[in-house]
Each structure stands twice: as structure tokens, then as C-alpha cells.
């Protein structure tokens with residue numbers, strides 16, 4: 001049940017839930033300022049002393065300040081669960097943002113919908129995750145399922161990563177076998193493992209062929225959509241901002257560890273904000289596991305060294321950025337599998353299809369960057385976010 005009051009914060013609505021907790025839109029009763037409050041209820045059960053210790057560690061996040069990093073204002077404990085109070089971002093996840101057409105952004109600016117800000121930009125609503133965005137800038141679950149008609153843009157092709165990848169869906173035990181993996185796993189608890197690939201299409205090597213099946217023609221249209229110059233321009237701009245944010249947090253000795261499209265939001269001024277950085281560090285030891293055996297991080301975006309439980313540095317985040325870029329260029333993840341263990345074997349032992357083999361008209365510069373980011377050996381990748389920034393700016 002949604003609490004009404006968490007510390008001095010009046011809870012207004014639920015913005016969404018992830019693997020380790022729930023994010024609420026709340027009002028600071030002292031200042032009347034709207035904030036986002038993340039209550040870590042989905043994590044390991046902890047007593048109030050452990051929660052307080054975690055909160056003290058979170059406090060270091062409040063010292064960080066960068067235009068592309070969500071500001072942490074406050075931390076606290078509510079009924080033995082730690083919470084973080086953050087800047088409320090009125091915007092869309094990166095994937096949703098890139099799915100909008102330029103003219104849609106403009107049409108939102110000129111229409112008078114309630115769901116827009118005074119400046120006419122898009123706003124995020126409660127139902128945004130895994131849903132679709134309408135021309136009015138509101139978010140519609142109907143359109144995600146294709147039930148809604150004219151005027152709505154179906155973003156289901158860019159749906160957020162499947163819930164099966166949430167860290168809460170995985171536990172590790174002592175049985176089973178998984179060669180080269182740092183841990184062995186008990187049955188995977190997620191029931192929707194085959195939802196890993198949001199687009200669910202085959203490799204379209206012959207997308208433009210005369211005898212192409214209907215599904216392949218649709219694929220070609222989708223790829224064309226991904227290659228719209230205006231979209232590619234926005235993608236590059238967003239990537240540059242992500243690089244700036246990563247350079248900043250890495251310079252502060254932090255590794256994000258859970259970089260994924262739903263942790264990247266774009267606000268109404270098209271400013272990118274990284275969220276949830278550092279949380280994983282406090283919730284896990286170096287092997288990426290919490291005390292009760294849950295894995296920290298979202299499977300699809302995990303670097304090989306994170307899978308192997310090795311110590312991580314900023315280059316692990318660069319790998320995750322590469323997976324995001326690969327997906328945003330091809331509409332599918334570089335490695336697809338029916339279960340996390342299969343996925344991990346592929347990540348560790350196989351090479352993904354070239355971006356330009358899937359999307360022949362994709363931007364070659366971006367494709368090069370994506371492939372260098374997802375090299376298995378950290379030494380073979382770009383070494384810093386600054387280097388990625390430079391490669392994108394060439």
C-alpha cells in the first residue's frame with residue numbers, strides 16, 4: 001500500500017517500481033517543492049541500524065552536482081527501509097524520447113494539452129514505463145498494445161527492458177552448473193524470459209529483398225525509423241551528455257553499475273539526466289551481489305567482468321553504454337537469450353552480429369563506437385567516457 005507520508009514528504013503518486021523499490025512523486029511539506037522519492041523496499045530486508053548505515057552512505061551522493069546527473073537532495077529511513085529524495089525529472093526515458101518524431105515535439109509545443117509543461121515540452125506521466133507516448137505528450141498503455149487509434153504513436157517497439165531482467169527476478173544458490181560464471185544459480189524466478197528481445201524479429205539481412213516476408217518489410221520500416229537523421233542527431237546529442245555525466249561520476253570514483261535506458265531520462269529542455277548511479281555500489285559488494293544473493297544490475301546491460309564478479313571500473317559502464325547504443329541502432333540487443341545463464345554465456349563467449357549487418361543504413365560512426373564499447377576485454381574498449389565523447393564528436 002502506498003504510504004501517505006514518508007518523513008516530511010507527502011506522497012502524491014507512484015511514478016513506477018523497479019527491482020529494488022518504488023519511486024513516488026512527493027511534496028516536501030516544508031518547502032512545498034515537488035520531488036521524486038525512491039523507497040528501497042524491494043531490496044534485502046534490513047534492520048533499522050543497517051538502513052541507517054546505508055542512508056549515511058547515500059549521503060555522499062548528495063555532494064555530487066552535475067547538469068546531467070539527477071540531484072540527490074535528502075536521504076532517510078522509513079519503516080526500516082532507506083529512501084532517497086531526488087530532483088523530480090519531468091521528461092521521458094531515453095528510449096521514449098528517441099521514439100518521438102521532431103514534428104511531434106514541435107506539435108506538442110504548439111498544442112494546449114494539460115499534460116504539457118508551460119514551455120510546451122513533453123511530460124512524463126505515471127504510466128510512462130513500458131508504454132507509449134501520444135502526440136499530446138501524454139502516455140498511453142492502450143497504444144502500447146495497439147488498441148488505440150489515430151494520433152497515438154506506438155512505442156512498443158522501444159519498450160523498456162522486460163521486467164524479467166529486474167534484479168529482483170534473479171537469485172543465486174549453490175546448485176546447478178554454469179561454466180565460467182562466478183556463481184551458480186537456482187531456477188530463474190522470472191517467468192517471462194523470452195521477452196528479452198523487445199522487437200522479436202529475425203536478423204533482417206534480406207530486409208530489402210523483393211520476396212521479403214511481411215514481417216521483414218515491417219522490420220525494414222522500423223529500421224528506417226531508427227535511421228531518421230533527426231533521430232540520429234538527437235541520439236548523438238544524448239550520448240554526448242551521457243558521456244559527460246559518466247566522466248563526472250567516474251572522476252568521483254563511482255561506477256554506475258546499472259546503466260540502462262530506464263535510468264537515463266531526458267527532461268523538457270532535452271537535457272539528459274543519469275539516475276540511480278551509485279545505488280548499486282551501496283547495495284552490493286564488488287562481486288555485484290547483495291547480502292541475500294541477489295545480483296545488482298540489469299542482465300542485458302551487464303559487462304562480462306560484472307557477470308564474472310570481477311572488480312569493476314568505469315569501463316564496465318562504457319560496456320553498458322555500448323549495449324544501449326547497439327539496441328537503439330538496431331532495435332534489438334546484441335545478445336539475445338531465453339534465460340540469464342544463456343545470455344551470460346553469449347556475452348562471454350560469442351560475438352554479436354555487426355550493427356550494420358542488421359541495420360545496413362545505420363550511422364557508420366555510431367556503429368564503430370558501439371562495437372568498440374562492447375568489446376569483451378575492458379582494455380580493448382574506449383578507456384574513458386572522454387574518449388567516447390571525442391569519438392562521437394569526430
Ligand SMILES: Nc1ncnc2c1ncn2[C@@H]1O[C@H](COP(=O)(O)OP(=O)(O)OP(=O)(O)O)[C@@H](O)[C@H]1O
Pocket residue numbers: 015016017018019020021022023036038070086087088089090093128129166167258262263265275276
Ligand atoms: N528523479 C526521478 N524523476 C522522475 N521519475 C523518476 C525519477 N527516478 C525514477 N523515476 C521513474 O520511476 C520509475 C521507477 O524507477 P526505478 O529506478 O525504481 O525503476 P527502474 O529504473 O525501472 O528499475 P531499477 O530499480 O532496476 O533501476 C521509472 O519509470 C523511472 O523513470
